[in-house]
Amino acid sequence: MKVLVPVKRVIDYNVKARVKPDQSGVDLANVKMSMNPFDEISVEEAVRLKEAGTATEVVVVSIGPQQCQETLRTALAMGADRGILIKTDDKVEPLAVAKLLKAVVAEESPELVILGKQAIDDDSNQTGQMLAALLDWPQGTFANEVKVDGGKANVTREIDGGLQTVALDLPAIVTTDLRLNEPRYASLPNIMKAKKKPIDMKEIGDYGVDVAPRLTTVKVTEPPVREAGEIVEDVPTLVSKLKAKGAL
Amino acid sequence: MAYDQETRDALIEMVRRFVDEQCKPIEGQVAEEDAVPKDVVDGMKELGLFGISIPEEFGGLGLNMEEEVLVALELGQTSPAFRSVAGTNIGIGSQGLVMWGNDEQKAQWLPKIASGEIITSFCLTEPEAGSDAGSVKTRAERDGDHYILNGTKRYITNANKADLLTVMARTDQNTPGGKGLSSFLVETTTPGVTIGKPEKKMGQQGAHVCDVIFDNARVPVANRLGGEGDGFKVAMSVLDRGRLHISAVCTGVAERLISEMTNYAVERKQFGEPIANHQLVQAMMADSYAEAYAARCMVLDAAQKRDRGENVTLLAASCKMFASEMVGRVADRAVQVFGGAGYIADYGIERFYRDVRIFRLYEGTTQIQQIVIGRGLAKLAKDGQI
Ligand SMILES: Cc1cc2nc3c(=O)[nH]c(=O)nc-3n(C[C@H](O)[C@H](O)[C@H](O)COP(=O)(O)OP(=O)(O)OC[C@H]3O[C@@H](n4cnc5c(N)ncnc54)[C@H](O)[C@@H]3O)c2cc1C
Numbered sequence: 001m002k003v004l005v006p007v008k009r010v011i012d013y014n015v016k017a018r019v020k021p022d023q024s025g026v027d028l029a030n031v032k033m034s035m036n037p038f039d040e041i042s043v044e045e046a047v048r049l050k051e052a053g054t055a056t057e058v059v060v061v062s063i064g065p066q067q068c069q070e071t072l073r074t075a076l077a078m079g080a081d082r083g084i085l086i087k088t089d090d091k092v093e094p095l096a097v098a099k100l101l102k103a104v105v106a107e108e109s110p111e112l113v114i115l116g117k118q119a120i121d122d123d124s125n126q127t128g129q130m131l132a133a134l135l136d137w138p139q140g141t142f143a144n145e146v147k148v149d150g151g152k153a154n155v156t157r158e159i160d161g162g163l164q165t166v167a168l169d170l171p172a173i174v175t176t177d178l179r180l181n182e183p184r185y186a187s188l189p190n191i192m193k194a195k196k197k198p199i200d201m202k203e204i205g206d207y208g209v210d211v212a213p214r215l216t217t218v219k220v221t222e223p224p225v226r227e228a229g230e231i232v233e234d235v236p237t238l239v240s241k242l243k244a245k246g247a248l
Numbered sequence: 249m250a251y252d253q254e255t256r257d258a259l260i261e262m263v264r265r266f267v268d269e270q271c272k273p274i275e276g277q278v279a280e281e282d283a284v285p286k287d288v289v290d291g292m293k294e295l296g297l298f299g300i301s302i303p304e305e306f307g308g309l310g311l312n313m314e315e316e317v318l319v320a321l322e323l324g325q326t327s328p329a330f331r332s333v334a335g336t337n338i339g340i341g342s343q344g345l346v347m348w349g350n351d352e353q354k355a356q357w358l359p360k361i362a363s364g365e366i367i368t369s370f371c372l373t374e375p376e377a378g379s380d381a382g383s384v385k386t387r388a389e390r391d392g393d394h395y396i397l398n399g400t401k402r403y404i405t406n407a408n409k410a411d412l413l414t415v416m417a418r419t420d421q422n423t424p425g426g427k428g429l430s431s432f433l434v435e436t437t438t439p440g441v442t443i444g445k446p447e448k449k450m451g452q453q454g455a456h457v458c459d460v461i462f463d464n465a466r467v468p469v470a471n472r473l474g475g476e477g478d479g480f481k482v483a484m485s486v487l488d489r490g491r492l493h494i495s496a497v498c499t500g501v502a503e504r505l506i507s508e509m510t511n512y513a514v515e516r517k518q519f520g521e522p523i524a525n526h527q528l529v530q531a532m533m534a535d536s537y538a539e540a541y542a543a544r545c546m547v548l549d550a551a552q553k554r555d556r557g558e559n560v561t562l563l564a565a566s567c568k569m570f571a572s573e574m575v576g577r578v579a580d581r582a583v584q585v586f587g588g589a590g591y592i593a594d595y596g597i598e599r600f601y602r603d604v605r606i607f608r609l610y611e612g613t614t615q616i617q618q619i620v621i622g623r624g625l626a627k628l629a630k631d632g633q634i
Contacts, residue, residue, distance in 0.1 A: 014268075073258060185266055188296035188309055191258045192251065 001148070001170075003046040003055045004110035005080065006101055007039040007062050009071040010121040023219050026121070035071045037183075038116025040078075041176040044183040045146060046114050047079035054148050055112075057081050061104055063097055065089050069199060076194035077186030083199040086207070096211035098130035103207040105135060110171065112153065117142050117175040128175035138168040142177040250312050250555070259315070263322040266295055271326040278454040279599055284333050292330075292364070298337040299362025302346065306358035313489070313551040317496040321544070324500015328603050329454030331497055336406045337361050339490045340611070341368025344414040344431055344482045347489075348473040353433065357412060366411035371401040371434075371460055372483050379616050381416075382426035382480055386462060388417035393469050395419070395432065397440070397462040403610075407443050407458040410436050414486070415462075416479045426480030431473040440465030451602030488561055490611050491568040492554065495547040498571035498607050502540040502578040505600055509533060509585040516587075523585070532581040540578060543571040562624045569617035572607035579604045 011017055012032040020027045035043075049055035060075040061084040062068035072083035086100055105113065118125035132139035140146070140155025144163060147154040153168045158177045168174075186194070204211055232238045242248040251259070270288055278284050292298065301316055302308025311319065316338070323331040336342075342361045345353060360366040377383040386399025397417055407413070413434045420428035434441060444459030473482055510533055513524035523529045550563035579601040583590035590597045608614050628634040 070254065070258065073254070077258070185291070185295055186258075186262055187294055188259050188262065188300065190296075191262060192255060192309065194258075195252075195255050 001049075001055050001112065002057045002059065002108065002110040003049060004101075004105065004108055004113045005039070005042045005046045005058060005060045005075065006097070006113070006115050006127070007043065007060050007068075007071050007075050008036040008116070008119045008121075009033050009062060009064050009068045010036045010119050013037055013120055019220050019222050023221060025217060025220050033067065033071075035074050036116050036119045036121075038118060038120070038176055038178070039075075040183040041178070041180050042114040042116050042174075043075045043078050043080060044181045045143075045174075045176060046112075047184075048181065049112075049146075049148060050079065050081075059084065059108055059110065061086065061101070063088065063092055063100055063204075072199055073191075073194050074186060076197045076199075077191040078184060079190070080197075082197055084202060085199055086202045086204060088204045088211075090211075091213060092204075092211055093213055093215055094124045094126035095130055095214060096209070097127050098134055099209040099211065100204065100207055101127070101131050102134045103209055105131075112148070112170060112172060112174065113137075114146075114174045114176060117177055128173055132173040135171075135173070137171055137173050138166075139173040139175070140166050140168050141175040143174050143180050144177055145180065146174055251315065256315060256318070259309075260318050260322060262295070263297070263319050264325070266291065267322055267326050267330075271330045275327040275596060275599070276594075278327060278329055280453075282453045282456075284330060284454045288330070289333055289364075292334055296362075297334045298364035301338045302342060302358050302362040306354055306362060308358070308362035313492060313554045314548060317492055317547055317551040320493050320496035321500040321503075321547075324497040324502075325504045327452070327454070327599070328497060328501060328606075329452045332405060332452060332455035334364065335493075336368050336370060336410075337364060339493050340370035340486050341406070341410070341412070341414065343486045343489055344370070344473050345433065347485055348431065348478065348482050349433075353471070353473070357433065361412070367406055367409045368412045368414070369404050369407045369410040369460070370486065371404050371407075371413050371415040373402050373404070375400060375402050379613055381483060382429070383424075384416050384418055384429055384479075386415070386417040387421065388419045388430060388432060388467070389421075390419070390469075391466070394466045395469065395472070397432070397434065397465040397467055399462050401460040401462075403447070403457045404460050405455065405457050405610075407436075407460050408446055408456050410443075412436070413441075413460065414473065414482075415460075416483050417462075419476045419479070423477075427477055429479030429483075430476045431479040431482040432467050433471040433473060434462075434465065434467050438465050438467065450605055451599065452606060487611055488564055489554075491564040491617075492547055492551050492560075494607060494611055495543065495550075495564075495567035495571035498575040498604070499540060499543040499547055501600065501604055502536065502543065502571075502575040505575075505578050505582040505597070506533070506536050506540055508597065509536070509582045512589075513585055529585060532585055536578045536581050539574045543567070543574050546570060562621055565612070565617040565620040565624070568612065569614050569621070572604075573614060575604045576608060 012034045015032050018027045046058040050058050058080040060080045062072050063086040115128040142158045143155045144158045145156035151170050153172050156163050156165045299308030300311045304310040388395040388397050415432045415434050416429050418428045419430040440463045442461045446456040446458050514522050516523050547567045550560050550567050554560045582597050586597050589595045
């Protein structure tokens with residue numbers, strides 16, 4: 001069974017994001033970038049499937065600028081077998097990514113595509129679902145546990161107030177949630193070995209799909225600054241202050 | 249081996265991430281419990297840290313000196329006790345074998361040292377032989393296919409966890425000084441080898457030093473490193489390389505402390521403004537920053553020169569002397585910038601202050617580095633090279 005894992009290069013989760021002065025977006029100049037944490041979970045799950053003998057090959061794909069190659073190398077160091085980089089310096093929206101991934105699926109014929117449930121930069125939470133719709137494949141989103149067994153994937157999903165298990169016929173789409181697994185650190189020797197694993201270089205033009213943006217970003221702003229607190233003398237003062245603010 | 253920039257960046261980034269996520273959050277706990285938790289040690293093994301300086305053919309990464317220095321700079325970003333866990337396998341515990349071992353010895357031990365399956369220690373210091381390392385008294389007397397070792401080694405890092413020791417002992421009882429010494433690989437399971445109780449120390453809780461006592465311990469002749477009489481050379485070549493590694497660790501700790509003091513100084517307000525606005529505080533920050541930068545430049549330059557095959561004895565001694573003294577000054581200023589909080593355990597600054605004190609003592613005290621540099625310079629002058 002072949003598993004396809006799309007990985008996105010995003011602003012590192014430790015970085016405090018800053019908005020560009022013209023409010024057109026987040027300033028990414030000289031900012032540390034790394035693999036979307038949910039995608040790390042996806043890679044980990046795929047590699048575990050391979051280690052368990054369930055998957056035979058793990059292919060990772062990234063869409064974005066040349067530097068996405070580093071993101072792919074990280075996935076290869078974690079244990080993926082080969083990478084595909086679809087190069088573009090333009091912004092690609094979830095729908096465009098889903099269309100490109102559909103084309104990659106047509107070429108690669110994986111039985112399972114494991115995506116992060118969302119990317120921490122735009123928090124869209126759309127690509128997996130769109131890809132499932134475009135392919136007309138079943139989907140198990142927000143996966144907390146994935147069991148693959150004889151042409152079926154049993155996916156336990158995190159839903160409001162509990163867990164739900166769905167049985168999907170393969171091929172299928174899975175999107176990963178935080179608690180699915182704890183991704184490994186790529187070991188230093190494996191980082192070196194990853195250097196020798198193949199990465200296919202592609203262009204968006206190779207896939208003949210319409211990736212024109214559908215959305216316009218109107219404005220991006222910083223979250224409001226937290227106002228200074230106030231220490232009050234006793235509970236009655238607290239209550240009256242809260243009342244005055246309309247909070248009680 | 250020199251790796252390409254992208255691979256090198258990825259390696260360093262992974263070490264940094266491990267330090268940030270696995271080590272920094274438990275620095276206080278490690279000091280309190282005087283132990284690095286097993287899962288963190290296992291994590292370091294899985295990461296491949298124990299093998300960074302072991303050649304690739306023996307299962308290590310075979311980093312060159314510059315790359316090892318870059319890793320050490322990252323390891324310096326957290327309590328030095330973490331580095332000490334893998335420190336002997338990377339440095340003094342393995343390098344005698346890497347530089348002086350024969351093919352069989354290397355094949356037998358290095359893969360397990362690289363994986364961290366076995367832990368190594370370096371046994372030079374004795375109760376009466378410290379800075380004067382050539383005065384080692386531990387005896388190794390030939391008896392057929394074996395040497396019989398008798399003597400006591402002192403302050404041996406990781407001895408309580410060690411499986412394999414590199415031991416400097418006197419094979420020629422009639423030759424005083426370094427020329428009478430030889431080096432041996434000694435398994436700690438050898439009958440007659442006992443390890444003392446870990447000493448109580450000033451800092452670096454979580455890392456341990458113990459006595460190692462040899463009482464008629466029989467060591468196969470096949471375990472000798474190099475020839476009879478090479479022992480002092482083995483020890484010095486190991487320490488020469490180790491000095492650059494230690495210098496990088498010192499620099500890393502200094503950089504961590506500079507980040508701590510700066511972040512504190514911009515938050516802490518006195519006289520109506522952040523203390524970072526007070527020029528006398530700025531002076532402490534600026535002096536620390538410039539000195540740490542100087543140390544970083546020195547150690548990277550010396551490492552690059554070593555990788556190019558140059559003799560770096562004077563440079564390595566200069567790095568060790570400067571970086572270890574520098575981090576002492578930086579730690580002292582960090583306490584000062586933190587004020588009373590710098591003296592209170594919860595802030596962790598006093599812990600670093602204690603932790604870094606050892607860097608001026610082991611692997612050659614500052615005075616010994618000065619002697620190495622001074623004598624070296626005089627020799628250069630005599631040879632008309634300076
Ligand atoms: C935590 C720790 C870990 C250690 N780990 C190891 C280890 O793994 N393996 C190992 O073999 N050893 C280890 N050591 C020992 C360490 O290397 C020695 O303590 C160090 O070399 C100094 O020797 P000494 O303690 O005998 O001091 P001494 O040599 O007695 O020095 C005392 C003072 O005299 C000065 N001095 C000595 N001779 C001269 C001179 N000629 N001119 C000017 N000043 C001089 C010294 O600089 C120092 O200030 C460790 C020590 C510690 C504390």
